[in-house]
Amino acid sequence: MHTRLLNHWLGLALLLAVPNPVPASAAAPLTPPVITTGPVLQCPMETSMTVTWITDRKTTAAVEYGPLQGTLKTAVASHHGLVDGNERTHKVTLENLEPGTVYRYRVISREIVNLRHYRVDHGEAITNVFQEFRTLDRRKQGYDFLVFNDVHGQATNIPNLLQAAGPKPYDFVIFNGDILSFVTNETQISAILNQAVASFASTTALYWVRGNHETRGDLAPQLPAYLGLPGDRYYYSFDHGPVHFIVLDGGEDKIDEHREYGGRADFFRYRREQGEWLKQEVRSKAFRRSKYQVVICHMPFPSKQAADPKRTKEPGAFLGMPDAFEQFGATLEKAGVDLMISGHMHVPAIVPPERGRHSYPIVQGGGDKGTNRTIIRVAVDQAGLSANILRVNGSSFGQCRVPTRR
Numbered sequence: 001m002h003t004r005l006l007n008h009w010l011g012l013a014l015l016l017a018v019p020n021p022v023p024a025s026a027a028a029p030l031t032p033p034v035i036t037t038g039p040v041l042q043c044p045m046e047t048s049m050t051v052t053w054i055t056d057r058k059t060t061a062a063v064e065y066g067p068l069q070g071t072l073k074t075a076v077a078s079h080h081g082l083v084d085g086n087e088r089t090h091k092v093t094l095e096n097l098e099p100g101t102v103y104r105y106r107v108i109s110r111e112i113v114n115l116r117h118y119r120v121d122h123g124e125a126i127t128n129v130f131q132e133f134r135t136l137d138r139r140k141q142g143y144d145f146l147v148f149n150d151v152h153g154q155a156t157n158i159p160n161l162l163q164a165a166g167p168k169p170y171d172f173v174i175f176n177g178d179i180l181s182f183v184t185n186e187t188q189i190s191a192i193l194n195q196a197v198a199s200f201a202s203t204t205a206l207y208w209v210r211g212n213h214e215t216r217g218d219l220a221p222q223l224p225a226y227l228g229l230p231g232d233r234y235y236y237s238f239d240h241g242p243v244h245f246i247v248l249d250g251g252e253d254k255i256d257e258h259r260e261y262g263g264r265a266d267f268f269r270y271r272r273e274q275g276e277w278l279k280q281e282v283r284s285k286a287f288r289r290s291k292y293q294v295v296i297c298h299m300p301f302p303s304k305q306a307a308d309p310k311r312t313k314e315p316g317a318f319l320g321m322p323d324a325f326e327q328f329g330a331t332l333e334k335a336g337v338d339l340m341i342s343g344h345m346h347v348p349a350i351v352p353p354e355r356g357r358h359s360y361p362i363v364q365g366g367g368d369k370g371t372n373r374t375i376i377r378v379a380v381d382q383a384g385l386s387a388n389i390l391r392v393n394g395s396s397f398g399q400c401r402v403p404t405r406r
C-alpha cells in the first residue's frame with residue numbers, strides 16, 4: 001500500500017515539475033477524486049466476488065485483493081479488449097477464488113488526466129482501507145442468510161430491520177426486489193448501496209434481485225451497471241452449503257401493453273426466454289445433487305391467491321404473475337423444490353403448499369409501512385431449512401420449517 005502511494009506521489013510531483021504540454025484548460029483539478037458510493041460486495045459465488053463503487057468523476061477502476069497472508073493481485077474489468085476505467089460507475093469481478101476462503105480487498109481509482117491517441121496521463125490514486133470477505137462454499141454444513149424485500153427506497157429501514165434480524169453471523173444478504181420504487185437517478189441507488197455498506201456490505205455480500213418496481217423509471221435499463229449480476233442477467237443460480245439457489249426475475253405484474261409502461265415492457269417474451277433457461281437449469285448437476293433447492297423471486301407467482309388476476313379492480317391487467325406461473329410453475333413443480341422466498345404483496349405470509357400449483361411453501365416478506373416491515377432470516381442445516389419472518393419491532397410473524405427430504 002505504501003509503495004503504491006509513494007510511487008504515485010512521486011509521479012504526481014514529476015507531473016507538476018515538468019512543463020505540461022496540455023493546455024491549462026484541459027488540466028485536471030488538483031483535488032483527488034472521491035469514492036461516493038461503496039465499495040459494495042455483490043453477487044458472492046464459490047470462486048468469484050463482484051466489487052462495485054462510484055466515484056465523483058471519471059476514473060480508472062482496479063481492485064487489489066489476495067488471501068490474508070500472501071501476495072496481492074490486481075484485477076480490472078475489460079470489454080472488447082479495452083480495460084474499463086474512464087467511468088464514474090465501476091464494477092470489477094474477482095475470479096478464480098478458492099471456495100470458503102477469506103480474502104482482503106481494496107479498490108483503487110485514478111483520474112485520467114489526459115487521454116490522447118498515444119499518451120495517457122493519470123492523476124492521483126484514491127483507495128479505501130482493506131476489508132475482508134469470505135467466498136461461498138458448497139461443503140459448508142450450515143449457515144444463516146437474510147432477505148429484505150419491498151424497502152421502496154426507505155434506506156433507513158435497512159439498519160432497523162437488520163437489528164430485528166438478530167446478530168451476525170449471516171453469510172449473505174438478498175435484496176429481493178422493490179428495494180426502490182422506481183429508478184430515475186443515481187442518488188436513489190447510492191442511498192441504498194451506501195446504507196448497505198454502512199450496515200454490512202463491505203464485509204458481507206448482497207444479491208440485488210430485481211422486483212417489478214425496479215423496471216420503472218428512465219434509469220431502470222442502466223441499473224445492471226450498479227449491480228453484480230452473473231452473465232449480466234437478473235436470473236441465475238448459485239450454491240452455498242447444501243442449498244442450490246435459483247434466482248428468477250418475474251418482471252412486471254401487469255400486461256406489457258398497460259398504460260403505465262408506455263410501450264417499454266417486453267416481459268411476456270422475457271419470461272418465456274427465462275422459462276427455457278429454467279428448464280436447463282433444473283437439469284444441472286448442481287441442482288440435482290444439492291440437498292435443498294430454494295427459489296428467490298420477488299413475485300410469489302405460484303400462490304393461487306396472489307396470482308389471481310381478479311383480485312384487483314383491473315382484472316384484465318394483472319396477468320404478469322399468471323404468466324410467470326405458466327412459464328416457470330410446471331418446471332419447478334416437476335423438478336421439485338423445497339422453498340420459495342418472495343415479497344411484493346406488502347403483507348407477510350407463509351403460504352402453505354397448494355395442490356396442483358406448488359408442493360413447496362412460499363415465505364413472503366411484508367411491505368414498507370409500520371409493522372408490516374419485515375426481514376426474513378433463514379437458517380440452513382443438515383436437518384432442514386428454517387425461515388423466520390421478523391417484524392421491524394423484533395417480534396416474529398411466523399416461522400416456516402422445511403425438513404430435509406433426503
Ligand SMILES: [Fe+2]
Nearest residue numbers: 178211212344
Ligand atoms: Fe412488487
